[in-house]
Amino acid sequence: MDRPELPLPQLHAFVVLAEELHFGHAAARLGIAQPPLSQQIARLETKVGHPLFSRAPGRVALTPVGRELLPAARRALAELADGLAAARAVGDGRAGRLRIGFSASLALTVLPELLRAFQERFPGVELDIREMTTAPQLAALHERTIDIGLLREPPAAEEGSLGFRTVLTEPFVAVLPAAHPLAAQRTVRVEQLADSPFVLLPREVGPQLYDRIAGLCGAAGFAPRIVQHAVEWQTVCALVGTGLGVSLAPASIRRIRLRGVAFRAVEPAAARTRVAVAWRRDDPNPLVAHLLATISQDRAADDGHPSPPTAPTAQPR
Structure with a gap:
């Protein structure tokens, strides 16, 4: 069974009249003349198929049908108001x-x-x-x-x-096994890593960063000998901690606290990511x-x- 369409102006007029129980007062509140209000209510009653109000000289009252419809009409209008407010909030970038x-x-x-x-x-x-x-x-x-x-x-x-x-930009650091000879230094020159195996991110997950690190090594006169790849920096550091190799990483990686791993500043200090x-x-x-x-x-x-x-x-x- 198809549900009847109930235009919102008719529902609004119905709710206001149900609250005022006076056509003149309801029309004034709605900002319309009394005849258009009466027409709105008549159209709604036609759609419902039953009278919503009993009309007697000087007295307007809700019928049982009207009392049944009133809570649903109020909910529909409230949900629409909430929906409009939510839509405006999204449009304004507040939600x-x-x-x-x-x-x-x-x-x-x-x-x-x-x-x-x-x-x-x-x-x-x-x-x-x-x-x-x-x-x-x-x-x-x-x-x-x-x-x-x-x-x-x-x-x-x-x-x-x-x-x-x-x-932001940040410098690179050398990631070393704690037992690595270079871990005894405060600063490591990139060329000092030439003889060590490397653990790095695979190039496909960050081509520019991979090339940046490879470029630092190239400028120091060597190509890194990569023995292991890992997708996450935490995994890179963990593998370095096992003694598998060394790495060059953004300085913020120092906040990863892993036993057996040392982080040292890198020269040239101008190298940044x-x-x-x-x-x-x-x-x-x-x-x-x-x-x-x-x-x-x-x-x-x-x-x-x-x-x-x-x-x-x-x-x-």
Whole structure:
């Protein structure tokens, strides 16, 4: 059986009349004349198939049918009001869902404070946080399965559909077995690692970072002899701790506390790795703009200089 359509203006008129029980007062409250109100109620009664009000000179009362309909009509109007408020909140960027991809090592640096600051400013937003290496993040952005990426070493060449902005840079450190001779030094020159086997991330999960590390070794006059790959930096460090080899890693990796692993500063000290935020330039989601603005504001606070909010279409720095 098909359900009758009940236009919202008729439901609204019905609820107001049920509360006022006076056509003149209800019409004034609705901001309409009394005849249009009577027509709205008559149309609704036709749809229901029964009178909703009993009418007598000087007296209007709900019929049993009207009393039965009134709670459902109020719920329908309240749900619509709630739905409209929720839709406006999403449109204004005060609510909704933001899908963020992040490289695991960023949980040791910018990610916790960024998420904390964003949630303080936008408590009604649901965050969907997904741990992903750089290459899968870029693919997910193109496939529109995430909205924001936080990654290491973004592509060197600009991608027209994606925007990138540097969030921070950090130096590299040497990751050594605690018993390694170089662990006795405070600083390790990259060329001193030439004779040691390496444990590194596979190139396919982060091509730019892999090439950055290989480039540091190349500049020091050798190609790293890789004996083992691991997808996560924590696994890399654990394998180094077994004595399997050494590695070069972002300095934040020092926060991974593993027995048998030593972290040492690297020369040249100017060698740094870049962390960037990535987004789709054509993304209309206001939450993307809000997250970019949060990053800009937090960086400005660190620098002591104000920075204006940045829209998703802004040029990357």
